[in-house]
Amino acid sequence: VDLDLGNYERFLDVTLTRDNNITTGKTYQSVLDKEGIGEYLRKAIQEVPHINAIKTWIESISLIPVDGKESPADIYVIELGGIVGKR
Secondary structure, eight states, X not given: OGXXXXXXXXXXXXXXXXXXXXXXXXXXXXXXXXXXXXXXXXXXXXXXXXXXXXXXXXXXXXXXXXXXXSSOOSOOOOOOOOOOOOO
């Protein structure tokens, strides 16, 4: 959630980490790292099925307590967006 991460921390009174900031670059790097160790069995990486990494990342981050308690959050907010420009 780019620069809005600090706003969410203050509004929700939680402490977030760099793992809570999911970016396209981090996602692609994760896929490329897995491809490098042969996780995709030398098949071509297809964006739609292999970018399941986004869903996996969100699910794993949702299990990390952020409010000082031992249990994961009851809900989590995901801001999806990007920049669309004119040419």
